[in-house]
Amino acid sequence: MQLEVDITGKTFRSAAGETHDVLAPVRFSLGAGEVGVLVGPSGCGKSTMLRIILGLDHDFQGEVTRPPNARIGMVFQEPRLLPWRSVEQNVRLVAPEIDDAKLAELFRILELEAHRSHYPGELSLGLARRVALARAFAVEPDLLVLDEPLASLDDALAGRLREEIATLVASRPVMTLLVTHSLDDAVRLGDRLFFLSPRPARILAEVPIAIPRDARGEAEIAAIKAGLERRTQSERAGRDVS
Amino acid sequence: MLRLLSFALFLAIWWIAALFVGGAKLPSPPAVLQVMIGEAESGALFLHLGATLARVALAFVLAMSLGSAIGYLMGRVKFADRLGDPWLILLLNLPALVVIVLAYIWAGLTEAAAIAAIAINKLPTAVVTLREGTRALDRSLDEMATVFAMPRWRAFRHVVLPQLAPYIAAAARSGLSLVWKIVLVAELLGRPNGVGFEIGVAFQLFDTPRLLAYSLTFAAVVLVIETLLVQPFEARATRWRPRAA
Numbered sequence: 001m002q003l004e005v006d007i008t009g010k011t012f013r014s015a016a017g018e019t020h021d022v023l024a025p026v027r028f029s030l031g032a033g034e035v036g037v038l039v040g041p042s043g044c045g046k047s048t049m050l051r052i053i054l055g056l057d058h059d060f061q062g063e064v065t066r067p068p069n070a071r072i073g074m075v076f077q078e079p080r081l082l083p084w085r086s087v088e089q090n091v092r093l094v095a096p097e098i099d100d101a102k103l104a105e106l107f108r109i110l111e112l113e114a115h116r117s118h119y120p121g122e123l124s125l126g127l128a129r130r131v132a133l134a135r136a137f138a139v140e141p142d143l144l145v146l147d148e149p150l151a152s153l154d155d156a157l158a159g160r161l162r163e164e165i166a167t168l169v170a171s172r173p174v175m176t177l178l179v180t181h182s183l184d185d186a187v188r189l190g191d192r193l194f195f196l197s198p199r200p201a202r203i204l205a206e207v208p209i210a211i212p213r214d215a216r217g218e219a220e221i222a223a224i225k226a227g228l229e230r231r232t233q234s235e236r237a238g239r240d241v242s
Numbered sequence: 243m244l245r246l247l248s249f250a251l252f253l254a255i256w257w258i259a260a261l262f263v264g265g266a267k268l269p270s271p272p273a274v275l276q277v278m279i280g281e282a283e284s285g286a287l288f289l290h291l292g293a294t295l296a297r298v299a300l301a302f303v304l305a306m307s308l309g310s311a312i313g314y315l316m317g318r319v320k321f322a323d324r325l326g327d328p329w330l331i332l333l334l335n336l337p338a339l340v341v342i343v344l345a346y347i348w349a350g351l352t353e354a355a356a357i358a359a360i361a362i363n364k365l366p367t368a369v370v371t372l373r374e375g376t377r378a379l380d381r382s383l384d385e386m387a388t389v390f391a392m393p394r395w396r397a398f399r400h401v402v403l404p405q406l407a408p409y410i411a412a413a414a415r416s417g418l419s420l421v422w423k424i425v426l427v428a429e430l431l432g433r434p435n436g437v438g439f440e441i442g443v444a445f446q447l448f449d450t451p452r453l454l455a456y457s458l459t460f461a462a463v464v465l466v467i468e469t470l471l472v473q474p475f476e477a478r479a480t481r482w483r484p485r486a487a
Contacts, residue, residue, distance in 0.1 A: 055388075055389075056385050056389065071391070072389050072391070073390075074390070076382070076386065080382055080385075082400060082404070083483075084482040085400060085404075085482075089400075093396065093400050094390040121482065121483070135390075139390060
């Protein structure tokens with residue numbers, strides 16, 4: 001099972017009639033059990049790339065091959081819950097065949113037990129994000145896409161949620177695609193990092209992380225991060241010279 | 243409590259006015275009540291009310307279901323919107339009386355003609371309201387349903403319909419008040435029973451107590467249906483919204 005992304009370009013025509021390149025050629029693939037991380041500056045076209053990969057946007061050049069009948073679990077940047085359905089209904093509506101034990105386990109991991117019957121309007125952003133995570137995992141996805149799931153949360157909560165994501169991802173062989181601009185999230189969760197350029201986005205570097213996720217201690221994470229930062233700095237210096 | 247007080251004030255003004263004007267033009271509340279009781283005892287009141295209510299119910303259901311479907315289609319499909327728009331503008335601006343008279347001429351003085359004429363009068367407002375509601379649908383939730391591969395019917399029921407519910411409630415509300423008004427005209431012009439017919443008879447005889455007895459009973463029934471049926475539906479459709487402080 002594999003996700004093959006081979007986008008050769010995507011242009012966007014503005015209201016003034018000018019055409020803008022949103023995506024430069026982008027090519028990568030992702031296998032089962034792998035966590036790919038797209039790291040790039042804000043507005044570089046990450047969300048556009050995700051929409052193409054998810055099959056929401058068909059207006060592009062190139063090809064995206066998802067495994068046939070792959071179930072997709074998605075955590076959007078904003079939670080996108082149904083405000084008129086309770087937390088539990090929001091999860092059950094996308095995953096009708098989930099059994100009670102599994103749902104209870106998911107709610108326990110994400111600490112949502114007390115909020116099952118609440119409506120999304122009554123939840124804080126952090127809680128709503130967790131419901132969106134619960135919904136994405138409840139469908140037992142083959143392809144899991146997380147679009148900045150930890151943005152605008154405080155560090156402590158982001159840290160806990162990150163661990164929960166790691167636990168859930170480790171529990172199933174799933175192709176995971178994470179979009180973030182936090183190097184920390186990328187190094188802690190990812191197996192392969194894709195660094196993107198500013199708009200139109202292309203892949204600047206593909207960096208595999210050799211140490212398995214559960215064997216990475218704080219020291220290893222700090223070392224990988226330092227390595228990556230040195231690398232981006234030298235690249236930037238190299239660009240400035242040329 | 244305040245409503246009761248306001249109602250009592252209305253009765254008091256009516257009574258005082260009746261004393262000044264005289265019973266022939268404006269009968270006092272007890273006189274009207276007496277006619278009401280008399281008509282109720284003979285069964286005529288219920289017969290006419292029943293006939294009117296049946297027409298309202300049929301025309302309302304017909305116009306709401308057809309109007310909602312057309313409005314949803316026009317909101318979703320641009321081609322349907324451009325095709326239907328001139329018709330909509332024509333129907334919106336056609337006076338109710340013209341529709342009723344034409345319906346009676348073309349289809350005869352029949353029940354079907356009356357109900358169709360009432361429904362046609364209400365149809366365009368339902369279409370316009372539902373089209374607006376459909377245009378305001380949240381695209382990001384549509385995308386969510388697509389990504390999670392929700393089956394069509396489930397997505398419609400749980401993603402689309404709750405967003406349309408306030409618009410449906412608004413269309414029902416304004417539509418019902420429109421139907422209440424038009425049904426009497428349709429009955430007056432071409433039906434042998436119903437509240438509108440009775441009001442027509444009372445007008446020809448200048449029988450004010452009878453006229454008031456029928457119209458006030460009718461108004462009371464409208465009020466009861468509004469409070470017991472329409473308002474609870476509206477409250478239910480919006481119960482997920484955080485309460486205003």
